[in-house]
Amino acid sequence: MNGDYDVVVVGFGPSGAVAAALLGQAGVRTLVVDRTDEVYPKPRAIALDHEIMRVFQNLGLAGAVSPHCEPFTPSEYYGADGRLIKRLATVEPPYPLGHTPSMVFTQPPVEAALRRHVQALPAVDVVLGRRFTGVEQDAEGATVHFDAGAVRARYVIGCDGASSAVRDAVGITLEDLEFDEPWLVVDAQVNEKGLARLPATSVQYCEPARPCTYVIGPGNHRRWEISLLPGEDPAYMATEEGAWSVLRRWIGPDDAALWRQASYRFHALVAREWRVGRVFIAGDAAHQQPPFLGQGMCQGVRDVVNLTWKLRAVLGGEAPDSLLDTYTVERREHVRRLTTRIKEIGAVICERDPARAQARDLALIDAAGGAIRTVPRQDIIPPLVEGLLASGGRAGTGTLFPQPRVNGPAGPALLDELAGTGWRIVTDLRTAQLPSGLLALAERIGMLISMPSDAAGFSSGPHRMQADELDGVLARWFARHGCHAAVVRPDHYVYGVADDGQGLYDLVAGLTDTLQ
Structure with a gap:
């Protein structure tokens, strides 16, 4: 592995693939490297929104992605005594960005379509099965080391996940936004008998005894995110036996086949710096948030969309290098604000004290005037508030422009x-x-x-x-x-x-x- 590139992207997951696709589409000489050879065959992300589908449209991939997507059903929140306390849904058509505002999707085929697209771009080289080992910077560029050689690049983007080696190599640390909860995530393919037993909408069970989430995915894919109780062994709960022990409230082995089960600690973390010289981080390398709004992958795609147009402008001589500093300013604050809102939703879902849960329910019902109103999911996504924006703070500045x-x-x-x-x-x-x-x-x-x-x-x-x-x-x-x-x-x-x-x-x- 050798040569010179404008940009090296480390990591070929969704964020890295979108970064490489956008750069390659613009003719930017790009290398993307990943330590794995194949797309992970099981779903991790399950939600995307109209902003991300617009990106796929701009890449010419909407037709390849759409068959693997369905509209996100409304999410209903039920309180300690089973009463409806909150409801999220999508806005009615005509849709402001031209696509369904909230969607569920099947990650493996979407990620595979992204990879195929990138691998067909003349300006992009893809090298799989190689591990990033370090980076050195100088006035002219960066030398990026792998376990089989090194390359030179003008800039480097680390899209290599939550345990990012790129982030560690340049000394970036994470700020803890104080959310740390053990959960079990279970994906299942449910048969007709099982589907008949399940709710018709996605549900947040805001129950002090065991908070949990039920998500209706595409086709017969259903996901449960189930809070683990003190004393429960995360490793055991991630076995088939452990997963079925908590799924039995809804379905049993005769109703579904387990697709994936994994124990996680849901965190709220944001990188203190997103740029060190010529090296940037994006996606899970730069932030992690609880999954309660399904914004994890969306956040990573927003990162690279923000960064890549600025890289194109600087590499093309259309803007000074200082434009790249606005990446950190814009994305870090946006992620912090959205993560704060996700944490607030998490606090509603995760309340374990029965008395406080009852008080929460009454407060939410009271605030709604006794009748729960549907809140559009996209109202929760904040605008940009600083960075490359006109001064004056006029309404509309920093928001997403519609696509009529x-x-x-x-x-x-x-x-x-x-x-x-x-x-x-x-x-x-x-x-x-x-x-x-x-x-x-x-x-x-x-x-x-x-x-x-x-x-x-x-x-x-x-x-x-x-x-x-x-x-x-x-x-x-x-x-x-x-x-x-x-x-x-x-x-x-x-x-x-x-x-x-x-x-x-x-x-x-x-x-x-x-x-x-």
Whole structure:
């Protein structure tokens, strides 16, 4: 193993594969290395959301991934005495990002599709069965060592999991956000007889005697996450006998075949640093969180989407190296905030004191006015709050920009399919309301997309496009945030918003200065 690369990705799990796919798609010379030869054949992640499916769409993989996904059923929370105390579900169509907001999926075939895609990219080399052993950095790049040779690279991304060797090699430590619980996770393939006995929705059993979670996966896949009690042996509970001993509340061996059972300690950990010189960490190497919202894999994909567009810009001479510092600033705070919210949900689920559990139930029912309202799952995902964002804190800044359906040249299409994933300046103002110099600015950073309510069909030219949307998703977004234009980053997060043409011009001009 030898040669020179722009980026070396250590780890070929979902985060590493998406990183390599995004870099390879952009023609960045990339090496991805993993110590294992095959995709792990059993499910670990079970949930993904519309932000991640949009990434798969941008990679041309939505068609390969979709057959292995199903909409996430509502999650109902039942309290100490069996009363409904909370309910999460997904928003109704039209969907803001063009995809079902919350999904369950089968990980092995999705991961296999990702790997096949990466291995077919001309700019990417894939080497399997090799172990990372160390890294040295200098002014020109990094030397990355493996158990069979070394390579040179401009940058390195460690996507090598919770026990990351890359993280250890550069001395990054983890901050403990104070969550430590022993749980058993069981996946089963349930037959028709067993399915008839099981709940029709996913359930959080917020019971002091033994908190547990039931998740409806694709097809006949069902998952249980079951809290272990003091004195229970995690190793025994992860055997078939141990798993069946706690599953018998719902099903028995005649109802299902065990697919996977494993004991875990659910942690809440975030890396104190995400960058050391030319080395970055992402995914489980950078953070671990309890699984109560199914955000583990989603967080890792968000990491690499955030990082890779910045690496492309720096490697292409379109932005200074300092842009890469915003990766830590943005992702660490986002992960901390979301992990805090996951911990709060965990505290609801995991309360072991019967009196406090009863008080929790009454408080939640009280807060809902006596009738439990459905809360959209995606409302729990926070926006970006610092980093490469326009100053002023305007509503909409740091949020995910929607992906409306528009009338394209060949009929209805999702916006990204026509506009791509570079910088986009999107407005519902008419061309006559825009400053004459705005298009010239747009040519320096990306594309100007005009979508006025009275758009006269689809038209396009260099760095510009006009279309009309079909479902009012974008119009509602502008109305909700009280603006008429947004500057959207390559990762689909909103850099800033504006009220009128001059405000938009000033916003874009400020951005071009920042990126110089």
